Amino acid sequence: MASLNQQPIHHFLFIPLMTRSHLIPFTDLAKALAHHGQQVTIVMTPLNAARFSDDYAINFNLNIQFLPLYFPAQEVGLPQGCEAMDSLPSPDMATKFLQASNMLQQPLEKWLQGLDSLSLPSCIISDVCFPWTSILALKFNVSRVVFHTVSCFTLLCSHNIDHYKVFDERDKSDFEPVLVPDLPDRIEITKAQLPFFGKNKALDDSKKVLKQFKEAEASAMAVVVNSFQELEPGYVKAYQKFVNNLWCIGPLCLYNKTTRSEASIDDHKSLNWLDSQKPNSVIYVCFGSLFHIFDQQLMELGLGLETSNCPFVWVIKEGSYTAELDKCFITHCGWSSTLEGIIAGLPLITWPMSNEQFYNEKLIVQVVKIGVKIGVEKPMKAPEVLVKKEEVLKAIKQVIDGGEEGEERKKRAKKLGEMAKMAVENGGSSCSNLTSLIHL
Template sequence: MANKNGSLHIFFLPFMTHGHMIPCVDMAKLFAAKGVRTTIITTPLNAPIISKAIEKTKNHQIKEIQIQSIKFPNTIDTGLPEGCEHSDSLPSPDSFLDLIIAAKLLQEPFEQLLLHQRPNCVIADWFFPWATDSAAKFGIPRLDFHGISFFSLCAYKIMRLYEPYKNVSSDSESFVIPNFPGEIKMKRLQVGEFVMKDDVSYCNFWKELKVSDGEGKVYGEVVNSFYELEKDYADHYNNELGRKSWPIGPLSLCNKDKEEKTCRGKEACIDEHECLKWLDTKKGNSVVYVCFGSLMNLPDSQLGEIAMGLEASGQEFIWVVGKRKEDKEEWVPQGFEKRMEGKGLIIRGWAPQVLILEHQAIGAFVTHCGWNSTLEAVTAGVPMITFPMSGEQFYNEKLVTEVLKIGVPVGVEKWGKLSADSNVKWDAIEKAVKMVLKGKEAKEMRNKAKLLANMARRAVEEGGSSDSNLNALIQELGSLSR
């Protein structure tokens, strides 16, 4: 379809955190590969991150993707430190809401771009509810990009409609999610304060989302998933909950070679060749990969339990711990790193996750169940050990462990704000690792995961479900602009 859609122009507006920017850039590349003129709108300090990812694209059929910068509000208006335009530069995780609020001040310069360039469509992150009204001012359809699964989209909608957590007598009592495919049980502890109580700090933000989301103001949604993975929930979302959506993922599969996969997000703090060379020395399906995403924070006490669990399991591992304030061993048992030399690779910072997951030596992934990580594991055919913390991660855990049956939970019970709010003991981690790698169900989980990986790749191939959905969406947007 390349070149047929050159007159169609789409603005992409990603939120300023890696978990939102990475899939949005991948999506822009997908549209561009179909010949659509694409412009990514961001702030000056985020532009180089996006530019680097685009420069490594090897598909010469893709027209140049434009990056348009709009000035981020100054510190007087936002209360954020100078140069704080990304979640990485926030003073603390508690400042995340400040970043969302500050982003509202991008509305005026964004509308100036709409006025002068008049794109045919705006695809904006759901953290920008104001983009709906901005697009409407110029008669431009706005598509939402949530960056989460159909399962979670349905669950969020139902929780806010029916409030089933109010029908139990305690936080630890289970309830069944009503009007939802399958008998999925949750606990009030796992739902999240911002859903249950309209947490005061997020109250205005949720009100804006409800207004933007309601009354048909949003034209539809693009979803980073593929139909075969969660068809019951995709159908439920569209047919029962009355949404209009297009699953066009897995978006990460638009990156074809090592260089493209390495340059998503931040620069890796370990050379990918060194990392892959280390994995090349290991047996197939023998290494545990441990990573909790770009935003999540774990206390030192929990990191210590994870270290003891990994050591007790006897398995080799790659563990992305992020950058520690102190480069000492206080967060792990004494002598742990020395004992694990050759057996465990600890990465302090950013890692080339897609490349690691795709390596044949990886047999399990200990994950926080963020959707990007979850879908990347599905795409690589790797079973998961689920360790949810925040956001929609407890829903993703249910999808992985109870619906897809390609993972086991470590037993996290309580939702927290960008952090684990419960202390999982080392023996639970050891048990989960052994179940996924050596237990009687391990082979069955691995086979299911490999089957889903094959489905994922077929979905994005020409004529596959996601490729067909993308073509249909482009055709529909083109017809709206005639």
Template sequence: MVELRVFFFPMLAHGHMIPTLDMAKLFAFHGVHSTIITTPLNAPAFEKAVQECNHSGFRMSIAVVKFPRVSGLPEDCENADQLTSPAMSPLFLRATQMLEEQVEQVLEQHRPDCLVADMFFPWATYSAAKFGIPRLVFHGTSFFSLCASEQVRLHVAADKLENDSDEIIVPNLPDEVTLLVSQLPIYQRQKNESEFSKLMIRIKESEMKSYGVIVNSFYELEPDYADHYRNVLMRRAWHVGPVSLCNTSVEDKARRGKEAAIGGDECLKWLDTKKADSVLYVCFGSVSKFPSNQLHEIAVGLEACGQQFIWVVRKGKNDEEWMPEGFEERIKGKGLIIRGWAPQVLILDHKAIGGFVTHCGWNSTLEGITAGVPMVTWPSFAEQFYNEKLVVEILRIGVAVGAKEWVAGTGSGNIKREAFEKAARSVMVGKDAEERRDRAKALKEMARKAIGEGGSSCLDLDALIKELRMHHSSC
């Protein structure tokens, strides 16, 4: 049998690179030669996993393209996580769009059987087509948010969204889903005027012309929305997740993403001293960065809720400004603060974790589901408010903290300590908390079956690979 070659091209941000690496590993485990296209300063994030995959008898490699230089970006900035101001975001996006010519050279040289490219590269559909290569789109989110976002795009006119406090019903979905206008993505409230709005239009156009969409989810999690996406919105789509479950060893889980600010052993040792379901894990992803006053409210709320906790705080210029006087002394033994990157999957999988305060990015949300942990939801931007609706109202495994405003690139900074304390306590303690935890643990079992032999995601991935082989044979 001829070896199938699939190239993966993630957006240059850890929230996109991590699931893409996991997905590439899954393809490799299914007999595909997986190659990741990236830039020089991002390549080290993939190298160890690629080496280990090859040592285990599978096939993976890396293709490096040079990051374009754009005035206004630091010379060593090749990852969105390195951006230090909102003004840099459009410059960084512009630089990524300039990778087109180099990626085409890679495709022309290697002629892979498929290109899985991040949604933020709309030109990838047309670049792949030049060489007769099918392009799959990777959005890195749920079926639910893909369906809700598309129904808003198709049926909710931006010029009708006048008041942020107005409530809208997302049309045509299997469930009744309501959102405040202020919770909709900014680009869905604009009349196609901003550069980002125009990019989102190009993304949608290129998706419609692509070979299909690959989704990091599993059928049992959101069956009505997997069906809606494919049968109502008429998208060709394959679910292959949760892709994080390709990491089975402690070492694999500990080194996902950037270098952790704390050793996996140290984390596990601390958690081993705690009772099952007794620790609240608080982390808002790799991008959201709260202002000092909001961090202060979280600290006070955490202390007041009476729960043991691990809190991951992003490093900033004024790291300790927000901290209540004597806070660290008072929480010794009861709370663990991690400044920087944390081995999240390793932490969530520990039996001591009983709740997860999350920004509702899909990676984190799905990792929480996969670990069987109920959530406090605190969305900020991107598709996070859609994901909150899935977690709280459809799956009924979450408690909303009350965030009401879509704020790009930063955490919603107006949640008071009392609201946070109430949500944190309600996800950890009481009859409702136990019922949420039971539902979450049932989803955990479904997730593990889905990715295993004969499971829904395993079968969908096999079907996709078989289809790509047939496409290869017919060319």
């Protein structure tokens, strides 16, 4: 990415949600800004600060610092040392985790009060789930930007479902497909496939929280999204109507060549084995760091992969991504992993598990048409088997030997990967939007 000329120098204060799928893109954005002379302070908890200092070599002569704040896990009933959402013993504890995260407001405000006028941040960039950052921005007279680590497709679907009260009828089945109104494409979704807050619209607390999120977003000076214009132009244009400025600035991992991805390999034997394989021959499997697949389901997946007679690598931990060897990517449709597959120019086999992943699957399969569904229609719960080995094999064959349709899918995936890389280059859409953020 080329340098930006005649740019102002700002001090950005980042306030991310403490989970890997948010911390990674926040850190990537910090590096992108710091590479252009900007100062960045990232609010962290002590354990996350230690982890990301090591993982990302944050001190590469860049003006980035971590602000470690005590995380009140035990005060809200979480286990001691539970400082990241991806380390929660149960997804049911997510509400408590958000409660603890909101308690960071007071110590952060105290830190800001201790700064002189020259040291104060000039802009706060926060996760959407922290509406209290609008209070800080007003109190200290700084601009505020909301950062979304999901796609504009997801944002627009969520907005329209809420606006048109699609699932407000209490008697609606959890598994009845319902049309999402007013989208550029015909998209149906079931109540079971909605993210956590979407499923609980009947609860007064959830309605209140969602309203706070929306109000904080609407009052922000800008909204930035880890996506790129060419991926979802109709959804970018449609969502722009609801915010002051909407800038796609991704894929952020392309700004940061040292980033370890969500879907990557870091094992000497595995890398040696990959080096021995032919280009575009390996099936790549990764389900991120947040979700646990139970034994019976693991067995079915393994048998399906084995029956395909294709070499495959199943990634459990992070390391160095080697996409040039791969022919397709079996993914849980986490947004970071989805972007990595898109960048690699690979057709995707989609296996959503929770959160916004069912939205991402619909974007991949129905909108940009670079993926094949493995057949999951609801979130995974222990200890059920949602996908049989035969379904795994069917999806693999559909991608690898899909005839004319399969070849067109591969061409679209390759072209989209090229467009993703061009977006962050000099003159690209995301690079230009990053300039707009710096000049805000």
